[in-house]
Amino acid sequence: MTAPDEARGVGVFPEAGPSCPVERRGEPELARLLAGLLGRVGRGDRAAFTEFYRLTNHRVFGLAVRMLRNRSAAEEITQEVYVQAWSLADQYDQRRSSPMGWLIMLTHRRAVDRIRSERAASDRDVVYGHTQLGRDHDVVAETVTQRAEERAVVRCLDTLTSRQRETIALAYYGGRTYTEVARQLEIPLATVKSRVRDGLKRLAACLTGSESR
Template identity: 40%
Template sequence: MSEPLALPGPTAADRRLRELVARTAVGDHDAYRTLYRALAGQVLGMVRRVLRDPAQSEEVAQEVMLEVWRSAARYRPDRGGVLAWVMTMAHHRAVDRVRRSQAESSREEKAAAHLQERAFDEVAEQIENRLERERVRRCLGRLTELQRQSLVLAYYRGLTYPEVADLLEAPLSTVKTRMRDGLVRLRDCLGAGS
């Protein structure tokens, strides 16, 4: 049987980075400064490949390096090298930024479309209402004075038939007849599209 391949141990550079992370974990600012100088350029390069926006890339790279400072105590050497750990954080953070930007952009597009659609609908509705009111006024103008008065009192002022009859000093049956005839003429006028 063949023997399993032995994985190479950490290089001198890996050991140095692990030492810097361990010292950073206990709050050693000098160790962190050295670690920052060793990794920041590579982090920025990784992030820039994902984001492609220099300003956002710098911001995300700074967030990653701050996360290295905050989470140095959670680094596990048995899970891999420092560079792999930091680059994994950088990649995740960059991908999160892309997703957040896409979601934000999508929300803004939906909101803009909704506002535009609503504004168009409101304007169209206002125009339609104005045209309809003008048509009704025009058709009301074609009715007799008694028909017009009866309909205006009943439909625009909300009076009942008996109240209209009292106000116009006319018999209730006459008011009902005026209103029925007026509504028929109004319907014919509005239906004709005048």
Template identity: 40%
Template sequence: MASSLTRDELADALGRVADGDRAAFRVVYDATSAKLFGVVLRILGDRQTAEDVLQDVYVTVWSRAGGFDAGRASPITWLATIARNRAIDRLRTRKPVSRAAPVEVLETVADEAETPAEAVEAASERNRLNGCLNELDARASDAIRTAFFDGETYETLAARAGVPLGTMKSWIRRGLLRLRQCLER
């Protein structure tokens, strides 16, 4: 889980990934895959598609780790942005599919529910994130929630708010900076 590594340790691991260090890539994957899978799954709503997109995310991380700049964003923010963008790209290209499956399939599906400890930890993280989001001004908080949790594009948000795209990007960027400061406390 991402919480097992500090921000600096994760940034260091990404730096080593940029140098082609496979062990560092495994560290990054192990520390972030559950969180990034959650981001992708929330946007796509389909487990199999989310797994495919998550693989694309890590291929991108492997090839673009050299572009990570710890001065511009936290490692998890950089990774979540890649995941969000890949998921939105997939949404734009996918065709509607029937999700109905035969009842017999249910007998073979493994229970992938969280353990009680994981549920408590996830709830704690959600509460902390929501608390920090609530400290932001409503405009930034709403834009961040809609962009990152609902998968809306910045263009759609700007059109909805009746502001230029650059303004919307500025609101979100400043909001993310304040959110990061809050989460680091």
């Protein structure tokens, strides 16, 4: 199926605010509405996709901006996420995550891929600068070390379970409180705290192992 205009980036990504349609609904009501829309999107309903996009693009774009700190790059990620959502809507399983949680995970993965790609390019620039331009060795070594530490964090995120990544992404990248995360994922607050605690422990263990190698 050809992606609708919204998925290909036709339109504007406004800043989220009090008037955002998503904020005028309770999370359970919104989750039910979005799940229904996704079901129709999976059957190729473009009108449902337009409504799904209208209700959710503020959060997707907001997360992309916070992660990438670049509006242009965030717009590109948002477009990619909705193209992916259009393609995968028929595979969405609401038993595994809420529609908004699913979108947040797609966004997080896309943004992490972009960060990895940009860091790889940056590392190549550092190596080139060292070999071709004669930059001071200590400065280059310090930069490479910093990049390696950043890559270790990204790599260690992959050791988490999908539920731990989703919960941590909402709490830290999404800027939500534990209570807001619990409401969005429709799970008990204690479960949110447990997932974050266990996920951070696993991250710490992975990072410690990375440092020792």
